[in-house]
Amino acid sequence: MADAHPTIPWEVFIQPRTGAPHQHVGNVHAYDAEMALQNARDVYARRGKVVSMWVVPAEAIHATVPDDNGPFFDPADDKVYRHPSFYKVPHGVKNM
Amino acid sequence: MDDSARLLEFEARLGQGEKIEPKDWMPERYRKQLIRMMSQHAHSEVVGMLPEGNWITRAPNLRRKMALLAKVQDEAGHGLYIYSATESLGIDRCELLDQLLAARAKYSSIFNYPTLAWADIGVIGWLVDGAAIVNQTMLAKSSYGPYSRAMIRICKEENFHKKQGYEICVTLASGVPEQKQMLQESIDRWWWPTLMMFGPSDKESANSAELMKWKVKRRSNDDLRQHFVNITVPQAHALGLTLPDPDLHYDEATDNWMFGEIDWDEFWSVVRGNGPCNRERMNARRAAHEEGAWVRAAMEAYAAKQRNHEQNVNGVS
Numbered sequence: 542m543a544d545a546h547p548t549i550p551w552e553v554f555i556q557p558r559t560g561a562p563h564q565h566v567g568n569v570h571a572y573d574a575e576m577a578l579q580n581a582r583d584v585y586a587r588r589g590k591v592v593s594m595w596v597v598p599a600e601a602i603h604a605t606v607p608d609d610n611g612p613f614f615d616p617a618d619d620k621v622y623r624h625p626s627f628y629k630v631p632h633g634v635k636n637m
Numbered sequence: 638m639d640d641s642a643r644l645l646e647f648e649a650r651l652g653q654g655e656k657i658e659p660k661d662w663m664p665e666r667y668r669k670q671l672i673r674m675m676s677q678h679a680h681s682e683v684v685g686m687l688p689e690g691n692w693i694t695r696a697p698n699l700r701r702k703m704a705l706l707a708k709v710q711d712e713a714g715h716g717l718y719i720y721s722a723t724e725s726l727g728i729d730r731c732e733l734l735d736q737l738l739a740a741r742a743k744y745s746s747i748f749n750y751p752t753l754a755w756a757d758i759g760v761i762g763w764l765v766d767g768a769a770i771v772n773q774t775m776l777a778k779s780s781y782g783p784y785s786r787a788m789i790r791i792c793k794e795e796n797f798h799k800k801q802g803y804e805i806c807v808t809l810a811s812g813v814p815e816q817k818q819m820l821q822e823s824i825d826r827w828w829w830p831t832l833m834m835f836g837p838s839d840k841e842s843a844n845s846a847e848l849m850k851w852k853v854k855r856r857s858n859d860d861l862r863q864h865f866v867n868i869t870v871p872q873a874h875a876l877g878l879t880l881p882d883p884d885l886h887y888d889e890a891t892d893n894w895m896f897g898e899i900d901w902d903e904f905w906s907v908v909r910g911n912g913p914c915n916r917e918r919m920n921a922r923r924a925a926h927e928e929g930a931w932v933r934a935a936m937e938a939y940a941a942k943q944r945n946h947e948q949n950v951n952g953v954s
Contacts, residue, residue, distance in 0.1 A: 547937065547940070548936075550724065566790070567717075567718055567721040567722065567786075567787070568721045568724070569717070569721070570730070572936055572937070572939070572940035572943075573940060573943060576936070583714070584714050584717050584718070587710070587711070587714060587794075588794070604660065606660065607658070607660050607661050607662070608662070
């Protein structure tokens with residue numbers, strides 16, 4: 542009964558205050574970016590506390606695949622020398 | 638990895654308190670149960686606009702009217718949050734709406750009761766939204782990330798719903814005898830259906846054990862219901878009104894307000910479609926969808942026009 546429609550999903554990101562990162566909050570369906578922004582305002586910004594909003598066609602977002610997480614993120618796992626705890630300094634030396 | 642190994646890994650992740658995200662492997666049954674439960678929840682938000690919408694034009698003053706409009710608009714928004722979260726499980730919201738309109742999906746039975754008096758708007762905000770908050774606070778800790786995030790947003794907004802409702806009740810309770818009586822009658826009508834919102838008792842609930850095992854739900858129906866009764870009874874007393882349950886009493890040993898037996902025949906009858914307003918709600922929902930067809934057609938025509946315009950500007954045929 543609900544007729545098929547050619548709207549596409551848009552992922553919505555909002556910035557709650559200047560200085561804060563934009564954060565994903567959900568998605569809306571819309572025909573174009575202008576309508577997506579208006580829908581996103583009505584759905585995700587009914588109570589102020591939003592200084593900026595992004596909408597991105599969902600299909601434009603490319604994501605990692607959880608099954609590949611091991612090999613994909615592996616290069617970060619064996620480089621302990623990127624962490625401060627890898628380095629030794631004499632006891633008593635302050636403000637390091 | 639075969640499915641049994643994946644299931645072990647999945648349950649181990651849940652055991653460590655990890656959240657499951659849309660692209661993660663999950664048992665088909667987990668996905669199906671979530672789609673069922675989340676879409677029911679979204680439909681409830683949408684159908685829930687109807688009983689209260691009934692009173693927008695008759696709100697007693699502008700302050701109440703603005704609050705009620707904002708609340709009903711929130712319910713629409715909450716429906717959209719949850720449809721959005723449900724889509725992350727790989728189902729289109731048009732299909733979910735189809736299921737609702739074809740009566741293949743359920744929504745909360747509480748919305749199959751009529752709003753007969755203005756006091757009902759106060760009592761719905763206080764009791765019905767109060768019960769929903771208890772349930773949704775629990776669901777905010779759900780194991781499925783998008784559901785949990787939607788619930789956190791909803792809980793933040795719903796506190797106003799409960800408070801505006803209770804404020805209406807306080808006003809009526811301190812009014813003339815007729816107002817007080819209207820409020821008492823409304824509480825008498827809504828109390829038991831509200832307790833039924835938490836679903837069948839744990840012994841009868843087909844889905845509960847599985848949903849709790851997978852941490853979609855974190856507390857059982859009976860547990861949540863008892864918590865709701867415990868926080869609500871003192872609020873009724875503060876209004877100077879009674880709850881329609883002769884068996885209601887405080888049990889010092891368990892710190893609980895013990896309540897009488899719920900009429901489960903009524904519960905199942907309303908779930909199966911024979912409540913006072915089941916047909917009326919579905920007819921209203923279908924009519925709203927059909928009457929909105931021209932808006933969708935207009936938007937589509939506008940989008941097509943924009944696309945043509947862009948093609949002409951870019952010289953692409």
